Amino acid sequence: MSQIFTIEKLDHQGRGIIRANGKVIFVENALPGEEVEIQILKEKKNLQEAKVSHYHHTSSNRVRPICPYYTLCGGCHIMHMNYDSSLQWKEDKVKEILKKFMNHDISFLIKPIVASQPFSYRNKVTLQVENKIGYYEKRSNHIVPINHCDLINEKMNQVVNIIANIKLDKCSQVIIRYSEYSNEIMVIFDISTDNYNKKILETLRPFVNTIYIKNKTYECIYGNPYIEEKIGNFIYRISPDSFFQVNTKQAEKLYELVRTYADLDKEDIVLDLYCGTGTIGLFLSPQCKKVFGIEINQQAVEDAQQNQLRNQVNNIEFICDDVAKVIGKIENQYSVVVVDPPRSGLDPKTVSYLKEWKVKRLIYVSCDPVTLARDLKELEEVYEIKELTPVDMFPETYHIECVVKLVRK
Numbered sequence: 001m002s003q004i005f006t007i008e009k010l011d012h013q014g015r016g017i018i019r020a021n022g023k024v025i026f027v028e029n030a031l032p033g034e035e036v037e038i039q040i041l042k043e044k045k046n047l048q049e050a051k052v053s054h055y056h057h058t059s060s061n062r063v064r065p066i067c068p069y070y071t072l073c074g075g076c077h078i079m080h081m082n083y084d085s086s087l088q089w090k091e092d093k094v095k096e097i098l099k100k101f102m103n104h105d106i107s108f109l110i111k112p113i114v115a116s117q118p119f120s121y122r123n124k125v126t127l128q129v130e131n132k133i134g135y136y137e138k139r140s141n142h143i144v145p146i147n148h149c150d151l152i153n154e155k156m157n158q159v160v161n162i163i164a165n166i167k168l169d170k171c172s173q174v175i176i177r178y179s180e181y182s183n184e185i186m187v188i189f190d191i192s193t194d195n196y197n198k199k200i201l202e203t204l205r206p207f208v209n210t211i212y213i214k215n216k217t218y219e220c221i222y223g224n225p226y227i228e229e230k231i232g233n234f235i236y237r238i239s240p241d242s243f244f245q246v247n248t249k250q251a252e253k254l255y256e257l258v259r260t261y262a263d264l265d266k267e268d269i270v271l272d273l274y275c276g277t278g279t280i281g282l283f284l285s286p287q288c289k290k291v292f293g294i295e296i297n298q299q300a301v302e303d304a305q306q307n308q309l310r311n312q313v314n315n316i317e318f319i320c321d322d323v324a325k326v327i328g329k330i331e332n333q334y335s336v337v338v339v340d341p342p343r344s345g346l347d348p349k350t351v352s353y354l355k356e357w358k359v360k361r362l363i364y365v366s367c368d369p370v371t372l373a374r375d376l377k378e379l380e381e382v383y384e385i386k387e388l389t390p391v392d393m394f395p396e397t398y399h400i401e402c403v404v405k406l407v408r409k
């Protein structure tokens with residue numbers, strides 16, 4: 001008779017944890033309280049990775065995943081959990097990570113998580129190509145062929161289906177981007193030849209607005225070179241290489257939170273670090289005197305400048321540079337700073353300038369609670385953490401976004 005284990009809790013990637021014989025066992029597709037038999041997949045010194053071979057008792061929080069590829073595909077991690085309990089788990093995870101990496105508990109400052117629609121929320125997908133199109137399998141570079149994904153809407157899925165039937169030679173990736181506001185679709189083929197299959201154009205043209213071939217540089221082979229999205233009162237142009245929040249409806253809630261936390265008046269001068277296409281800066285521009293945005297991606301900066309013109313905003317300016325390199329050269333004149341860095345968080349130089357400058361309010365938008373905790377630990381030497389709100393930007397995955405309000409002590 002095989003051993004039966006009880007799942008103790010979830011780790012930060014949504015895997016069940018079992019402690020047995022001095023080892024921690026991480027079990028995929030397992031929820032707290034479930035009694036399971038397991039099959040070991042990977043053996044390391046003090047830990048093992050396993051999958052469930054038999055469920056003896058299942059959790060009342062378990063739901064049947066709606067995706068047929070779920071057990072293979074690495075795109076989603078917690079589709080076996082009902083949405084409400086996934087929100088609770090994400091909120092608890094933020095509290096736990098901050099406590100662990102900041103060495104003290106700020107749970108009392110953490111507001112309830114902002115929920116999303118659980119499916120059809122993504123405005124961008126990256127499909128891998130190798131004879132078939134699909135997503136990477138869990139823990140590997142093998143492709144799970146798909147012709148449907150529940151995280152994107154029907155219009156995007158129709159395009160996935162069409163692309164799945166085109167022969168794609170020398171193509172490594174296909175990216176599909178969508179705008180809810182204009183109902184536009186952009187498709188980008190990463191192809192290492194100029195002699196691409198012309199069927200791409202013929203077949204896709206009736207269904208999409210923009211087609212790009214990316215072969216060292218981006219070449220628009222059909223339609224407008226960009227698509228347009230609207231958040232709040234602003235219309236944003238999005239080029240193929242520019243960052244844009246993947247969950248448009250949640251992005252609006254996120255930006256509203258930033259605006260509330262920034263608590264601007266007409267004298268405030270705002271610095272928007274890692275500004276992408278200028279989304280946050282433009283969103284804040286009516287409430288303050290001036291905004292200055294810094295972004296490393298040239299295409300995103302060009303989009304930001306066009307967005308400024310398109311929305312007739314004249315109190316904002318953008319530069320294309322690396323925040324870490326330029327931060328020491330910019331004038332220390334900002335009363336409010338918004339930072340929205342990539343997962344790696346802030347670099348030490350930027351943190352030290354943010355500590356040195358007399359910034360009244362600092363708003364930190366983070367997509368990784370571990371690097372957020374590291375940076376908050378430093379910043380709280382001179383800033384008081386006033387409030388933190390987790391925002392579910394990525395349902396069905398273990399990822400979580402947080403917005404934090406810090407005020408100079």
Ligand SMILES: C[S@@+](CC[C@H](N)C(=O)[O-])C[C@H]1O[C@@H](n2cnc3c(N)ncnc32)[C@H](O)[C@@H]1O
Pocket residue numbers: 243244245274275276277278279280294295296297300321322323324340341342
């Ligand atoms: C999480 S996105 C935020 C963008 C924007 N705030 C938004 O909400 O759309 C992070 C942005 O930082 C940019 N970035 C990454 N490293 C950077 C660096 N060292 N200096 C400046 N920008 C950087 C990326 O290109 C990306 O546009």
